[in-house]
Amino acid sequence: xxxxxxxxxxxxxxxxxxxxxxxxxxxxxxxxxxxxxxxxxxxxxxxxxxxxxxxxxxxxxxxxxxxxxxxxxxxxxxxxxxxxxxxxxxxxxxxxxxxxxxxxxxxxxxxxxxxxxxxxxxxxxxxxxxxxxxxxxxxxxxxxxxxxxxxxxxxxxxxxxxxxxxxxxxxxxxxxxxxxxxxxxxxxxxxxxxxxxxxxx
Numbered sequence: 357x358x359x360x361x362x363x364x365x366x367x368x369x370x371x372x373x374x375x376x377x378x379x380x381x382x383x384x385x386x387x388x389x390x391x392x393x394x395x396x397x398x399x400x401x402x403x404x405x406x407x408x409x410x411x412x413x414x415x416x417x418x419x420x421x422x423x424x425x426x427x428x429x430x431x432x433x434x435x436x437x438x439x440x441x442x443x444x445x446x447x448x449x450x451x452x453x454x455x456x457x458x459x460x461x462x463x464x465x466x467x468x469x470x471x472x473x474x475x476x477x478x479x480x481x482x483x484x485x486x487x488x489x490x491x492x493x494x495x496x497x498x499x500x501x502x503x504x505x506x507x508x509x510x511x512x513x514x515x516x517x518x519x520x521x522x523x524x525x526x527x528x529x530x531x532x533x534x535x536x537x538x539x540x541x542x543x544x545x546x547x548x549x550x551x552x553x554x555x556x557x
Contacts, residue, residue, distance in 0.1 A: 362402050369395035377449075382427045390420035407481045418503055425507060 372392040376385045393416035400409025489496055 358402055362399055365395045365398045365402070368392075369399070383424050386420045386424040386427065390417055393417075393420070407484050422503060422506055 369392045372388045372395065375388040376392070379385050379388060394413050397409040397412035397416070400406070400412060402409075
């Protein structure tokens, strides 16, 4: 059963990783990449490396969520959800991906496996945790608080209600098509259009 679950998670990780380059928005790409890393973390848990697996899930889930939030906040493309090309330099990207896959596969197949198995009574997770986090616990705790503050700040900054009124006053969201209707909810009282910003052009 373990081999079956590892194979299924591996296939899911590859499929969601492929979907990163097939979806048409940055937000969807972020969530596809997050699912791929979650599958890799699940493989780590099944291969008796629970610390690495769980840490991968926690770290990558938070990172991808922060990325998605910033996409919603700052992209001119509304919420990062409008169609857009996710791949540039197609031939170079394909070549780099093939070379990286072959190199990683060769490293896995040709690297010698350790011949000193861990004792069954050894507390591997605790020892690994002390090795990785012992001298750096303050750094990790600081990074966690910083990420939490980033997510809270991102939600506040991307909300409609701002300190000086509604965030969409005097602005007009771009259309889904050239010269088309504004995307999403229309600003109250006609918005204000782009002519308010004409002096900055």
